[in-house]
Amino acid sequence: MSSAGESGKRKLPLAMLKDGEKGIVVSVKSGYGKGWGFKKRLMDMGITPGTEIIVVKSAPFHGPMEILVRGYRLAIGRGMAERVFVEVEET
Amino acid sequence: MGEKRLVIALAGNANVGKSVIFNHLTRLHQHIGNWPGKTVEKAEGTLHFKGYTVDVVDLPGIYSLSTYSIEESISRRFIAVDKPDVVVNVVDASVLERNLFFTLQLMELETPMVIALNQMDVASRKGIQIDVEKLEEILGVPVVPTIAVKGVGIFKLLEKAVEIFEGKLSAKPKPVKYGEEVEQRIERLAEAVGDSGLPYPARYVAIKLLEGDREIQEEVEKTKPQAAALARSLGEELERLHGHSCPTLITSERYQAANNIAREVQRLVPPLKPTLGEKLHSVTTHRVAGYLVMAATLLSMFLFVFTVGNILSELLSSLLYGFKPFFEGFFGTGFIAQLFWGGVVEGLIAGATIALPYVIPFYLALYFLEDSGYLSRIAFLMDSVMHRMGLHGKAFIPLLLGYGCNVPACLGCRIMETQRERLIAAFVTTLVPCAARTVIILGLVGRFIGIQWALVLYVLDLLVIFLLGRLAFKILPGEPTGLIMEMPDYRLPHLRTVLSQTWFRLLEFLKIAFPLIIASTLTVKLLEALGMLSFFTSLLAPVTVGWLGLPVETGVTLLFGVLRKELALIMLTTLLGTADLSQALTPVQMTVFTIVSMFYIPCVATIATLVMEFGWRKALVITVSEVFLALVLGGLALRILVLAGLR
Numbered sequence: 001m002s003s004a005g006e007s008g009k010r011k012l013p014l015a016m017l018k019d020g021e022k023g024i025v026v027s028v029k030s031g032y033g034k035g036w037g038f039k040k041r042l043m044d045m046g047i048t049p050g051t052e053i054i055v056v057k058s059a060p061f062h063g064p065m066e067i068l069v070r071g072y073r074l075a076i077g078r079g080m081a082e083r084v085f086v087e088v089e090e091t
Numbered sequence: 092m093g094e095k096r097l098v099i100a101l102a103g104n105a106n107v108g109k110s111v112i113f114n115h116l117t118r119l120h121q122h123i124g125n126w127p128g129k130t131v132e133k134a135e136g137t138l139h140f141k142g143y144t145v146d147v148v149d150l151p152g153i154y155s156l157s158t159y160s161i162e163e164s165i166s167r168r169f170i171a172v173d174k175p176d177v178v179v180n181v182v183d184a185s186v187l188e189r190n191l192f193f194t195l196q197l198m199e200l201e202t203p204m205v206i207a208l209n210q211m212d213v214a215s216r217k218g219i220q221i222d223v224e225k226l227e228e229i230l231g232v233p234v235v236p237t238i239a240v241k242g243v244g245i246f247k248l249l250e251k252a253v254e255i256f257e258g259k260l261s262a263k264p265k266p267v268k269y270g271e272e273v274e275q276r277i278e279r280l281a282e283a284v285g286d287s288g289l290p291y292p293a294r295y296v297a298i299k300l301l302e303g304d305r306e307i308q309e310e311v312e313k314t315k316p317q318a319a320a321l322a323r324s325l326g327e328e329l330e331r332l333h334g335h336s337c338p339t340l341i342t343s344e345r346y347q348a349a350n351n352i353a354r355e356v357q358r359l360v361p362p363l364k365p366t367l368g369e370k371l372h373s374v375t376t377h378r379v380a381g382y383l384v385m386a387a388t389l390l391s392m393f394l395f396v397f398t399v400g401n402i403l404s405e406l407l408s409s410l411l412y413g414f415k416p417f418f419e420g421f422f423g424t425g426f427i428a429q430l431f432w433g434g435v436v437e438g439l440i441a442g443a444t445i446a447l448p449y450v451i452p453f454y455l456a457l458y459f460l461e462d463s464g465y466l467s468r469i470a471f472l473m474d475s476v477m478h479r480m481g482l483h484g485k486a487f488i489p490l491l492l493g494y495g496c497n498v499p500a501c502l503g504c505r506i507m508e509t510q511r512e513r514l515i516a517a518f519v520t521t522l523v524p525c526a527a528r529t530v531i532i533l534g535l536v537g538r539f540i541g542i543q544w545a546l547v548l549y550v551l552d553l554l555v556i557f558l559l560g561r562l563a564f565k566i567l568p569g570e571p572t573g574l575i576m577e578m579p580d581y582r583l584p585h586l587r588t589v590l591s592q593t594w595f596r597l598l599e600f601l602k603i604a605f606p607l608i609i610a611s612t613l614t615v616k617l618l619e620a621l622g623m624l625s626f627f628t629s630l631l632a633p634v635t636v637g638w639l640g641l642p643v644e645t646g647v648t649l650l651f652g653v654l655r656k657e658l659a660l661i662m663l664t665t666l667l668g669t670a671d672l673s674q675a676l677t678p679v680q681m682t683v684f685t686i687v688s689m690f691y692i693p694c695v696a697t698i699a700t701l702v703m704e705f706g707w708r709k710a711l712v713i714t715v716s717e718v719f720l721a722l723v724l725g726g727l728a729l730r731i732l733v734l735a736g737l738r
Binding site: 027028037038039040041042043044045046048049050051057059060061062063064066070071072073074075076077078079080 | 154155157159186187188189192303335338339342343346350372376378467470471472474475476478483484572573574575576577578579580
């Protein structure tokens with residue numbers, strides 16, 4: 001499937017994905033200290049590196065995103081989605 | 092006394108049907124309270140089974156045991172320190188992988204456990220088939236398939252729990268295996284940790300050290316500094332090997348383990364057509380239709396709460412006031428009897444006719460919406476609005492409820508994750524004009540000045556809420572949490588669970604609120620009877636007359652308004668001797684009086700709720716700061732209006 005190789009992939013924040021697009025989690029950005037809880041929470045909900053995420057839709061007015069992860073539906077706030085980096089196939 | 096006792100803890104993710112199982116087990120023998128010193132609900136119950144008295148503790152619904160939230164800390168402490176005899180891990184069969192992530196953490200605590208594989212019916216509707224025996228074999232823990240809403244499997248679950256307790260059934264969970272490199276280091280670290288003096292197994296402490304668990308890191312730093320140092324160097328090694336931080340690595344690998352198990356025991360047959368719940372979900376989160384459905388739902392909820400509330404309120408008040416002649420016939424109309432009637436009985440009646448009638452239908456509606464899964468959709472839609480005051484989507488729900496009655500609204504703030512957000516949400520909620528304050532706004536400004544000015548006051552209120560919400564958000568320490576919320580599949584709420592949730596929470600409310608309501612009613616009545624009320628009004632005069640420019644009588648009405656907000660208006664008409672208040676008050680005075688009434692203090696019942704939820708100190712801070720707020724706003728309004736040439 002990924003015949004395009006490395007050059008065919010882009011790394012970008014989850015928040016940039018459009019409805020229906022999918023990506024593989026690469027990293028979750030956070031500083032040490034205050035960010036720990038937030039990052040841990042995301043990972044506890046299953047957003048760990050290597051996990052596939054499908055964006056279902058976004059709420060209007062810059063609202064949260066609805067994503068499918070590990071077989072369930074998760075709402076994730078915009079600010080948090082901006083700190084989750086995913087890799088998508090270039091089309 | 093030879094009584095055989097057994098303590099069972101229910102643990103699991105949110106929305107897996109834990110409370111339904113709890114209700115099946117304990118029925119009417121429940122007690123709802125708070126965990127000591129925490130705003131987290133503690134549900135306990137008892138039942139009798141095979142000669143045992145079984146105590147069931149329903150732990151909060153959580154996704155991990157990493158002490159990110161208060162709920163997680165409480166659950167972990169309870170399992171490790173209080174050591175329940177058996178932990179029943181309720182697992183949602185339709186979201187097996189994520190549920191197993193939690194199960195694996197329970198297993199790491201090496202507690203005797205049995206798994207209730209719940210919502211088997213939902214799973215099969217979604218085309219998920221699970222090999223129960225294989226799951227048992229892999230985990231080394233008994234697994235009982237259940238359909239809690241139908242009561243299927245509950246008996247067997249209890250049987251297994253007793254068998255485990257009696258040692259007839261082995262329930263020693265097999266340790267979770269991590270990847271080679273991680274596993275080696277966990278074992279080395281566990282050895283170094285040895286007997287750490289902590290209530291957790293050595294392997295668990297080792298894993299949590301690598302996972303970056305603050306609580307355990309601090310403890311180990313004190314008791315076994317060399318183990319903490321080893322953990323750091325091992326963690327660095329792993330980070331170099333894998334390129335991810337060590338906590339990320341451990342969590343990822345545990346999820347990988349959960350994923351492997353799920354794949355091994357699950358067979359997926361994709362369903363032919365989207366289920367009804369799926370379609371409902373699309374509509375209720377749609378960018379246009381979603382908001383329309385939300386408006387309609389909330390409106391019907393309001394109508395339900397107010398219609399039922401009004402009927403109940405009138406019924407109760409005619410019933411209770413009907414007792415007055417009997418009471419007077421029995422106790423006479425002497426000083427003590429009057430004081431008792433006015434202070435104690437009327438306090439009871441006020442509580443019973445104001446709080447109770449609205450709290451009951453409110454709880455019913457709330458639990459109905461919550462158990463169905465709809466509340467999470469509302470939070471999804473309203474998140475961006477609530478973010479503007481530093482809260483996230485879920486806070487919209489209590490805020491909205493505040494327009495009905497602040498009491499249930501403050502209780503509703505429990506849906507927020509952190510203590511900080513609960514407090515901010517509760518604080519702004521107490522500023523929302525409840526039905527009683529609406530009576531004043533509409534009955535005074537709306538009626539005598541004009542409805543458009545009443546609306547201006549509502550807008551002013553929203554503005555104040557927004558600004559103070561932002562301010563509280565800036566002042567209170569702690570990081571803002573964004574929305575991370577599961578949107579569970581829709582389901583029909585289990586009626587008996589909803590009813591019993593309502594009933595037991597109502598009892599808790601009565602226990603806390605009524606003593607406070609009666610005490611304060613009694614105080615005011617006593618002051619009145621002793622003729623000291625006028626003393627207080629003259630004490631208040633510099634503020635009411637001097638600063639706010641109101642007639643001196645308003646002091647008394649504001650005092651009584653603490654008991655019931657709308658009393659302030661009712662008493663004003665009595666004291667000023669006219670129902671046509673435009674004869675006695677200028678438009679500016681009316682506006683100032685209304686602004687003050689809107690903000691000046693939460694009513695007694697709300698204060699009682701704040702005390703219950705946040706303790707005396709925070710309740711006092713909120714109360715006092717709102718008194719100041721009201722005075723500042725009222726005084727400013729007076730001066731601005733006068734400057735504007737009004738009078």
